Amino acid sequence: MDEELSEGLVNPVQEPAPPRSLKELIDRVTGRGLPAVIEAGDAGLAEVLPFPFMALVGQLEMKVALMLTLINPAVGGVLLIGPRGTGKTTAVRSLVDLLPEVPRSLCHYGCMPEDIELDGMDAVCPDCAQKYARGEALARMDRTRMVELPLNATLTDLVGGIDERAVLHDRMRLRRGILAHADQNVLYIDEVNLLGDELVDAILDAAAQGIYTVRRGMLAATYRARFVLFGSMNPEEGRLRPQIMDRFGLRLIVRGLQNPDDRYEAYQRSIAYRRNPRLLISQYARETQIAREDIQNARDNLPFTTIPPQVSRLGLDLIQKLGIDSLRAEISLFEAARAYAVADGRLEVNPNDLRQVAPLALRLRRSQFMQDFFAERQLEEEEISNTIEAVYQRG
Numbered sequence: 001m002d003e004e005l006s007e008g009l010v011n012p013v014q015e016p017a018p019p020r021s022l023k024e025l026i027d028r029v030t031g032r033g034l035p036a037v038i039e040a041g042d043a044g045l046a047e048v049l050p051f052p053f054m055a056l057v058g059q060l061e062m063k064v065a066l067m068l069t070l071i072n073p074a075v076g077g078v079l080l081i082g083p084r085g086t087g088k089t090t091a092v093r094s095l096v097d098l099l100p101e102v103p104r105s106l107c108h109y110g111c112m113p114e115d116i117e118l119d120g121m122d123a124v125c126p127d128c129a130q131k132y133a134r135g136e137a138l139a140r141m142d143r144t145r146m147v148e149l150p151l152n153a154t155l156t157d158l159v160g161g162i163d164e165r166a167v168l169h170d171r172m173r174l175r176r177g178i179l180a181h182a183d184q185n186v187l188y189i190d191e192v193n194l195l196g197d198e199l200v201d202a203i204l205d206a207a208a209q210g211i212y213t214v215r216r217g218m219l220a221a222t223y224r225a226r227f228v229l230f231g232s233m234n235p236e237e238g239r240l241r242p243q244i245m246d247r248f249g250l251r252l253i254v255r256g257l258q259n260p261d262d263r264y265e266a267y268q269r270s271i272a273y274r275r276n277p278r279l280l281i282s283q284y285a286r287e288t289q290i291a292r293e294d295i296q297n298a299r300d301n302l303p304f305t306t307i308p309p310q311v312s313r314l315g316l317d318l319i320q321k322l323g324i325d326s327l328r329a330e331i332s333l334f335e336a337a338r339a340y341a342v343a344d345g346r347l348e349v350n351p352n353d354l355r356q357v358a359p360l361a362l363r364l365r366r367s368q369f370m371q372d373f374f375a376e377r378q379l380e381e382e383e384i385s386n387t388i389e390a391v392y393q394r395g
């Protein structure tokens, strides 16, 4: 494997699959395949020198979708669908350096000062209530993290369970699972279509509520789980249940790079990264810094960004004409359009913003199954009433 990437043997004409080597490369440097480590606030394997986002070649729609979601989490996450070796995983992991800052609880249970402001002292744990009374901070600003769900994760890894270390000291305590670690963070699930139903259900419940409760014997704890969901999948390896498909705001079909020059450029950058990741990262440090500041600014201005009625009517018209049932279509379409406008430095959404994000928000929303289902039911209804008619006429 190493030989095929080493100098001298590389022939771009005979080796036309640089994204595949890139993926393998990133997989290796990010330690994929190592056992999942879910300890002390760090469940992610993705923070080991990721490939710089700004050095990714092409894939404009993918970059736009990922950045819109960082600007406005209400977009509802991104699902990347495509064959192996098209850079889906690389792109998601590369976002680490662009992630904005969020206020983060200093407490095991995720208590926040706004809980007290909204619902009083009973809304936080006793420790935090005391800290608040003493005027101590319950949260601090911290970079959003990328938490990756390993495919071999168990339900206990995901939601949490008995803290074995505490048991050794004769104490019973629950420890947080991946979902709690994902609070105010990005949760990334590679090969999301291969995830067990039990895990998918737990993720969907937590995502819908923003909190979840774990019970183990006498112990129970409720954790926050407000996260941005990124998923990727290869459709050759199995379909995704409609419930989880519906949960992703933006949907992307990721193809390999089509232009040979782009492919060669991607290949060269992957080689440069492999030789010296720090050097490549430093070459893109300035662009990365600018992009991170732009995302943070856009986030700060998002609350002031509005959609005029004539633009929202366009969107509603589009959704109706396409025959889409799920209300998540409106949410993703309009929230993505707001992010697009504010990223462009405007506080009002125009028709072009909507147009740019519409394919992302609306594709894969129509269900062939539901259409067939409704058609079949109608046939059955007719058959039943005809039979009733016939039987009763005979009588």
Ligand SMILES: [Zn+2]
Pocket: 107, 108, 109, 110, 111, 124, 125, 126, 127, 128, 129
């Ligand atoms: Zn607390």
